[in-house]
Amino acid sequence: MSDLKHFAPLLDDKDILHQRDDMAPHLMDWRGQFDGAAQGVLFPRSTEQVAQIMAIADEHNIIIVPQGGNTGLVGGSIPDKSGQSIVLSLTKMNKVRELSVQNRSMIVESGCILEELHKTAEEHNLYFPLNLAAKGSCTIGGNLSTNAGGVNVVRYGNTRDLCLGVEVVLLGGRVMNLLSPLRKDNTGYDLKNLFIGAEGTLGIITAATLKLFQLPKMITTLFVEVNEISNAVKLLNTFKSHFPDRIESFELMPKSFWEVAKNNINNMVMPLEKMPEMGVLIDISSYSKDDTSPNEEGEIPIIKTIENVLEECFEKNLISDATICKNENQSKSLWSIREAAAESEKKELEKSNLIKCLKHDISLPVESIDDFHKDAQNMISNFLPELRTIYFGHLGDGNLHYNIFGNGSLPDGFKGKSQDLTNKLYEIVHKYNGSFSAEHGIGQLKKNNLKTHKNNVAYSLMKIIKNQLDPKGIMNPGKVLF
Ligand code: FAD
Numbered sequence: 001m002s003d004l005k006h007f008a009p010l011l012d013d014k015d016i017l018h019q020r021d022d023m024a025p026h027l028m029d030w031r032g033q034f035d036g037a038a039q040g041v042l043f044p045r046s047t048e049q050v051a052q053i054m055a056i057a058d059e060h061n062i063i064i065v066p067q068g069g070n071t072g073l074v075g076g077s078i079p080d081k082s083g084q085s086i087v088l089s090l091t092k093m094n095k096v097r098e099l100s101v102q103n104r105s106m107i108v109e110s111g112c113i114l115e116e117l118h119k120t121a122e123e124h125n126l127y128f129p130l131n132l133a134a135k136g137s138c139t140i141g142g143n144l145s146t147n148a149g150g151v152n153v154v155r156y157g158n159t160r161d162l163c164l165g166v167e168v169v170l171l172g173g174r175v176m177n178l179l180s181p182l183r184k185d186n187t188g189y190d191l192k193n194l195f196i197g198a199e200g201t202l203g204i205i206t207a208a209t210l211k212l213f214q215l216p217k218m219i220t221t222l223f224v225e226v227n228e229i230s231n232a233v234k235l236l237n238t239f240k241s242h243f244p245d246r247i248e249s250f251e252l253m254p255k256s257f258w259e260v261a262k263n264n265i266n267n268m269v270m271p272l273e274k275m276p277e278m279g280v281l282i283d284i285s286s287y288s289k290d291d292t293s294p295n296e297e298g299e300i301p302i303i304k305t306i307e308n309v310l311e312e313c314f315e316k317n318l319i320s321d322a323t324i325c326k327n328e329n330q331s332k333s334l335w336s337i338r339e340a341a342a343e344s345e346k347k348e349l350e351k352s353n354l355i356k357c358l359k360h361d362i363s364l365p366v367e368s369i370d371d372f373h374k375d376a377q378n379m380i381s382n383f384l385p386e387l388r389t390i391y392f393g394h395l396g397d398g399n400l401h402y403n404i405f406g407n408g409s410l411p412d413g414f415k416g417k418s419q420d421l422t423n424k425l426y427e428i429v430h431k432y433n434g435s436f437s438a439e440h441g442i443g444q445l446k447k448n449n450l451k452t453h454k455n456n457v458a459y460s461l462m463k464i465i466k467n468q469l470d471p472k473g474i475m476n477p478g479k480v481l482f
Contacts, residue, residue, distance in 0.1 A: 388404070
């Protein structure tokens, strides 16, 4: 008999789903690469309800798969196909419990949608800088559980760096309240960070204290063409020295990115006259009137400063073309192209003769990216000349989405060899001291790679911690670890 009977007394009928059709959106991931089955989906509305659910799960050995907005890209929030799991959706726990303007922090429940948190902070003239294309549907609980990155890491760090404290419900129902608003708190082990990035395998994050920042007065967006990656890296450092702590984003968008965008975004406007060989999208923040108010000649000082820096870069042959957005609409339109990257790739796969895509979310020390790319391109063309690489990403923090496509003419045997190709790519990443998992996490997709590439001692310590907190293996099983 279904385990749902244990939970029925705790929750309203409308907070429990059990029909296959109703549950469908919770059983398939965004990319459509993982699907599963479940006994039901539960929507608790309070930490107390989560605690009761976790006590019952422990007592009856019921598998719990936590889920936020289900935008994860590694299958972490999708149950297996057995149909035995209960999906625990935190999306109805979506209150902002407290916001302190003085302390520049807010305590929020884990089901809050990221974009809503942006709005809440802005209502108080403050800024929560975590920003990713899935912001309209991902939740802060999912962001914390994957330690999400996004486009502003170059300036503010990952989600981990934006979090002061968490509230976590453990298996069995104990609630660990570490919702500290403090910036200094050296009281033993940093348990908060154990749960951030744990992908729901150790406990349920029900709330968090987040850092808030000053809202920039103005953000200037510019698009710059460079002819190779090494120049993009030099440009990054030039901009860092001219605008210390003010580069909000620095995104690499090479020609292959623009080709896919052009094929798949209706009425797309190119930022430059011709398709850029290699481009970088940059956001720079300003905080003072001196920077943003027009002077006597009608010039806006920050724009003038950026123009001067670009001039210097032209003279050094670092860049070949550039445009500075004149208003917010132009900036939004450029960013919408960048943010549609995953969607455009998805469409490209659906409509063209591209049949296979191997996605890689890697990070490298920025100074090694150029050498990595050359080695990787060599390896890929030796592996199979028909393959095409579409890469782009958060160059400012060394994170590239390095996706390899094959077309309809791929030899039949390729499918069986695709994992070899990924492994070879990760060997090159490893050679340059990079990571095979930059920001999306491990989930189901990269468990093998974690076992291969994580330091042995660290891997076994992770297993010890997992066994202590989840001795029955019912907290999001099949994710992260074997
Ligand atoms: P889910 O997908 O629901 O869950 C993710 C993981 O967290 C799962 O393992 C789940 O079990 C666990 N989990 C969820 N909530 C909780 C909780 N409260 N307690 C414990 N465990 C929990 N990611 C980036 O890092 N950077 C990007 O730039 C980026 N861009 C993206 C763009 C698009 C178009 C899409 C679709 C995804 C993108 N992602 C990106 C991936 C994804 O948005 C992030 O991983 C996000 O943090 C997931 O949040 P979510 O609420 O959807 O979590």
